[in-house]
Amino acid sequence: MSNNEAPFEAEVRYAGRVAADPEAFIALYDLYFRRVYNYVRYRCQDPALTDDITAQAFEQALDHIGDYRPERAPFGAWLFTIARNLVNQHLRTSQRRVWLPLDEVGEYPGEYPTPEEILINAETQAELLAALQQVSGRDRDLLSLKFAAGLTNRRIATITGLTESNVGIILYRALRKLRIALLVKELTND
Amino acid sequence: MIEQTERIDEFLEELERSLPDGGRTSNGFSPAERQALDLAARLALADFSPDSQVRESLRLRLARQAAARLPETIAAPFEHPARQEPSRRLPLLQSVRPLGWIGLVAVLMLVLGLAFHSLGPQPGLATPALTRTLFTPPASPALVSTLAETLSPARTATPAEAATLASLPIQIRPAAYPVGAQPNLPQPVAAISLPSLQTPSAVPIPAAR
Numbered sequence: 001m002s003n004n005e006a007p008f009e010a011e012v013r014y015a016g017r018v019a020a021d022p023e024a025f026i027a028l029y030d031l032y033f034r035r036v037y038n039y040v041r042y043r044c045q046d047p048a049l050t051d052d053i054t055a056q057a058f059e060q061a062l063d064h065i066g067d068y069r070p071e072r073a074p075f076g077a078w079l080f081t082i083a084r085n086l087v088n089q090h091l092r093t094s095q096r097r098v099w100l101p102l103d104e105v106g107e108y109p110g111e112y113p114t115p116e117e118i119l120i121n122a123e124t125q126a127e128l129l130a131a132l133q134q135v136s137g138r139d140r141d142l143l144s145l146k147f148a149a150g151l152t153n154r155r156i157a158t159i160t161g162l163t164e165s166n167v168g169i170i171l172y173r174a175l176r177k178l179r180i181a182l183l184v185k186e187l188t189n190d
Numbered sequence: 191m192i193e194q195t196e197r198i199d200e201f202l203e204e205l206e207r208s209l210p211d212g213g214r215t216s217n218g219f220s221p222a223e224r225q226a227l228d229l230a231a232r233l234a235l236a237d238f239s240p241d242s243q244v245r246e247s248l249r250l251r252l253a254r255q256a257a258a259r260l261p262e263t264i265a266a267p268f269e270h271p272a273r274q275e276p277s278r279r280l281p282l283l284q285s286v287r288p289l290g291w292i293g294l295v296a297v298l299m300l301v302l303g304l305a306f307h308s309l310g311p312q313p314g315l316a317t318p319a320l321t322r323t324l325f326t327p328p329a330s331p332a333l334v335s336t337l338a339e340t341l342s343p344a345r346t347a348t349p350a351e352a353a354t355l356a357s358l359p360i361q362i363r364p365a366a367y368p369v370g371a372q373p374n375l376p377q378p379v380a381a382i383s384l385p386s387l388q389t390p391s392a393v394p395i396p397a398a399r
Contacts, residue, residue: 022256029252034239041238051244058248062255125236147233175226182229 015075019065028075029058036083038148042132043087043140057083080149081159134181139174146171
């Protein structure tokens, strides 16, 4: 399953009974862990902090699972709203941004390397994380919701309060900023 | 870093000014758009989740919490059998559990019933006179048969009884009718005089023949 693949069928199947079935909740955990983790990692950079916030997001989701209404929003949108609030809360309380030097990126290898991890260039991931720090917090939030969480522009608009067309424009410009940041870094390295 | 971000914004604006028409190619994407799409693909495909140190432990913890919060369902597939409750490991115990609840409820109801029975109002002791009245057989069997005949609904009044009944005020005139049938009263009973009911002479008791 690709990172951006939205598991709609599985989500619908499990979300309908998640409030009364722990099996469904764990199935949704398996479906969404990777996307939630990547979303938080894109925004927070620090692996340990990402683990903490990801765990908090799922634990809060379980604590408030009785409040979730499948007919109102997909489970993913509800879950990423929780994760986003946690990240925003952390960024507000810390009153600082975590700027991670490039040298430190990639020093947290996974305990169990997967084939995907072997295939994907670690250097590219490190460059991406570093380049994401060059864009504004709002741009990074939207890029993370779009490409790490895999949400649609409409769903992002619902979560962020922006209009759908505005989300598209901001995303496009953020991508171009990110691309330029990567080019600048490459030129600096050369 | 903020200065670098501002420089990126300025550079981006300059780039947009230098490429007003976007220089679109035959496939519909400008070079800038193509680069953006490539970068979007890189972002979407990047996966940092193998770096997580808590993925499995968090999964187990959530499974336990979910099972505890939602005890009506079984979380057995997500936990190691050794960590599961005995009733989840042994189907026999699982099937016995509902019977145990039913038995517990039955015993509870029995205990509560006995408690109410023992704590409830006790029947009062009869006085010797009442005991004699209740258990003394009638002195004359003929009187018993007379009473039964007098109280029988099929019996018709004797002329003397009819005369007595006719002399009664309408308020206290007795009416005999089968159960379930409407009383055949000469006129609706507006009221019953309580003093007349309390006066023994007002309602003569039929004399035994």
